[in-house]
Amino acid sequence: TITYKLTTSVSGQGAISPSEGTYEENTEVKLNAEPKEGWKFDGWGGDAKGSDKSTTVTMDSDKNVTATFSEIPVKKYDLTTSVSGQGSISPSKGTYDENTEVKLTAKPEEGWKFDSWDGVNEEDWTENPVTITMDSDRKVTANFSKIPEKYELTTSVSGQGSISPSKGTYDENTEVKLTANPEKGWKFDNWEGVQEED
Numbered sequence: 001t002i003t004y005k006l007t008t009s010v011s012g013q014g015a016i017s018p019s020e021g022t023y024e025e026n027t028e029v030k031l032n033a034e035p036k037e038g039w040k041f042d043g044w045g046g047d048a049k050g051s052d053k054s055t056t057v058t059m060d061s062d063k064n065v066t067a068t069f070s071e072i073p074v075k076k077y078d079l080t081t082s083v084s085g086q087g088s089i090s091p092s093k094g095t096y097d098e099n100t101e102v103k104l105t106a107k108p109e110e111g112w113k114f115d116s117w118d119g120v121n122e123e124d125w126t127e128n129p130v131t132i133t134m135d136s137d138r139k140v141t142a143n144f145s146k147i148p149e150k151y152e153l154t155t156s157v158s159g160q161g162s163i164s165p166s167k168g169t170y171d172e173n174t175e176v177k178l179t180a181n182p183e184k185g186w187k188f189d190n191w192e193g194v195q196e197e198d
Helices: none
Strands: 003-011 014-017 020-024 028-035 039-046 054-058 063-071 076-084 087-090 093-097 101-108 112-118 130-133 138-146 150-154 161-164 167-171 179-182
Touching (some): 014 063, 028 039, 028 063, 076 087, 101 138
Parallel strands (some): 003 063, 076 138
Antiparallel strands (some): 028 054, 039 063, 076 093, 101 130, 112 138
C-alpha cells in the first residue's frame, strides 16, 4: 500500500485539524481551520487553496498545508466625564476596548452629596458606583447637590403664654411657622428675633 504524509503549519494564531497524519494513496482528508479568539481565518496555502474554514485535500503525494490567520481589530471607545456641583468621578476619562465594563464612582466634596448620573442606563441613574458598557463613545455627568446646613430654633416668652413650636432643628432655608399662644387674661404684643417687617 502506498502512503503519503500530511504536514501542516499556521501563520498567526489558530490551529488546523487534523494537524498531521499518514494516509493511503488518494485518501480525501478534510481539514478545518480553527482561529483563536480575537483572530480570523484568512485562507489556505501550500497544497490547499481557498478561504473557507474547511477544505479537502487528496493524498496523491505528500502534502504540506498552511493556514493563515489575522488578528481582528478591536474597536476602541473614549470615556469623558464632567460634574455638576462639587465632586469628582473616578476614573475621570479613558479609552477602552469595545464592550469593556467600566465601574464609575462619584465622590462628593465635603458638604455635598451625590444625586444622580447623566449618560448611564436609565435604570442605573441613581446608583453609585455604577457600571457602564463601552459600546460607543460615552460622556457621563455626575450631579452633586449641597447638603443643607442645620440650624437650631429656640424660643422664649415675656409674660404668660407659649410659642408653638417651641424649638427644633431645621435644614437651611426651611420656613417655620410660629404661633404665639397667650394665656387667659394675656394678649400677644410682638415678636423679637424675627424679620423686622414681621
